[in-house]
Structures are given as structure tokens and as C-alpha cells.
Amino acid sequence: MRIIHRVACWYDEPAERLREIGLDCPQTPVGIGRDMLVLDIDEADPRWPEIKAVLDACGIMTTVRTEFTPAKIHSAQWLAMEPDWHHGYPMPDSGFGYRDLTYDLTDYCAKCGIGTRQKAPFRMRREPKWGRKGLMQLNWVFDEFFALSAVWKTVFAPFGIGARPVLAYRKETELKTVVQLCIDPILDVELHMKDHPFNICEFCQRKKYLPFVRGMFPALTRPVEGVHAVRSQEWFGDGASAYRAILVSGELARRLLAMKVRGCLFAPLAQC
Numbered sequence: 001m002r003i004i005h006r007v008a009c010w011y012d013e014p015a016e017r018l019r020e021i022g023l024d025c026p027q028t029p030v031g032i033g034r035d036m037l038v039l040d041i042d043e044a045d046p047r048w049p050e051i052k053a054v055l056d057a058c059g060i061m062t063t064v065r066t067e068f069t070p071a072k073i074h075s076a077q078w079l080a081m082e083p084d085w086h087h088g089y090p091m092p093d094s095g096f097g098y099r100d101l102t103y104d105l106t107d108y109c110a111k112c113g114i115g116t117r118q119k120a121p122f123r124m125r126r127e128p129k130w131g132r133k134g135l136m137q138l139n140w141v142f143d144e145f146f147a148l149s150a151v152w153k154t155v156f157a158p159f160g161i162g163a164r165p166v167l168a169y170r171k172e173t174e175l176k177t178v179v180q181l182c183i184d185p186i187l188d189v190e191l192h193m194k195d196h197p198f199n200i201c202e203f204c205q206r207k208k209y210l211p212f213v214r215g216m217f218p219a220l221t222r223p224v225e226g227v228h229a230v231r232s233q234e235w236f237g238d239g240a241s242a243y244r245a246i247l248v249s250g251e252l253a254r255r256l257l258a259m260k261v262r263g264c265l266f267a268p269l270a271q272c
């Protein structure tokens, strides 16, 4: 298990100082006359304390993730399925207009983001540029996965997971290469969140855990059987963003891995 810090910032000062510590700092052009520094650093790297001091001094935050050994992933009974990329925005994106169009907002709290309930298909600007990937998430929407239609048919449908159409924005016609996975059941089993930090919304008083990024994902408090993809009853997120964790059975995760479906990562749940 490795804890990885992703640095993504403007190139200039941090790169110069990180090179002095001996890090390789490739420049990533972003087409606006400035380059970015995009770097993954293992927390077990002996230089990590020095690296962290530089990042702190430059005011740079990292995104943390945990990488698991294939053996750990293959032996898990349940896993959190997470995106390894986000592509495009839910439409209309202006003023977050997709929210009214896509969700019933009766229980929604604008302060913490909890309480959306889908009422209509998502709209995308156009067919996704899939490359070699078969799964994706939209930016801003952290608890919905979209699959290549063929991947849904061959991998997800045999596990009893349905699909919703995705519409082309304005045209309102169904897109051909993409469907939304219907991962609708909300677990009636709690997760062992232990002392994981959370916030209580000052407006709606509901609880939201900070994103879980370090180590094994929290265990189920009792076994879950008979389904292959569910969402957690707990809400996660920071600020105005809220999402439920998407959990999949070991069988489904292993099928995705065997079929080499790209676009997601897995975090095994600890055993209950």
C-alpha cells in the first residue's frame, strides 16, 4: 500500500526548489504560455519531509491517494470504485444549470451539497472522447459513473446493473457511445467510519465526512450480499460538494480488471 501525493501547480518556483532536492520535474505545457508541474510523490520517499517543507513554503496543496497491491485488490470482498479521470461537465454548466434540470432538489442543501436526487438524464455537450478508457466521471459529479455503451453491455449488465441514456445538450437526442450506470441502491448498512473527520452542516445539520483517501476504505458494519454495486448512506466531500461512495463487489471489480476496463481505481474495504 502506497500513499501518493499528486502535485499539480505552476512550474516556476517549486520546480526549481524540488530539483535542488534531486526530484525529476518534467514540464507540462498547458498552451497558455505557462507550464505546469505535475508530479506524483510517494510518501515513503526518504526525501518526503524535505519535499513537503518546500510545498508548504510555496503554499501548494497535494491531492492524496492510496495505491494498493494487485493481491489486495483481488482478494477484497468489497471495494470503493473511484474515477481516475474526469471528463467534461454536466450541461448546462453555466451557473450550475444542470442541477435544476437533472435533480429533484427538494432535500438539497446549497450550503453543503447534500440531498440531490436524480430525476432526469444527464446531458453532455457531445460524445465523450474516450481514448482507451471505458469508464468516466463528469467534473463536479463525484458519485455517477458513465460507461462506454459496449462496456455496460458486456461487463455491467450481466451483474444486474442497468443503464440510463445520456442526452446531447440542446438536441435532446440520446448519445450513442455513453450510458450512465444505474447504481441506485443506497446501503442500509453503515460504514465503520471510526474517528474519520466530518463536518455538520450549519444550515441543514446533516453530517458529511471529508473525502477518504488514506489506506483501506472503511469496513461495512455487517455483510452485504445479493447486489454488486451500491452507494453508501454516508455523504462525503468538502465545501459545497457532496457525494456518496460507490461500492462494488469483488466479483464485479475482478471482472472489470480481467476485461481491462480503464477509467477507474479501486480501494478495498477493510474487513468487518
Ligand SMILES: [Zn+2]
Binding pocket: 109, 110, 111, 112, 113, 114, 201, 202, 203, 204, 205, 206
Ligand atoms: Zn447542509
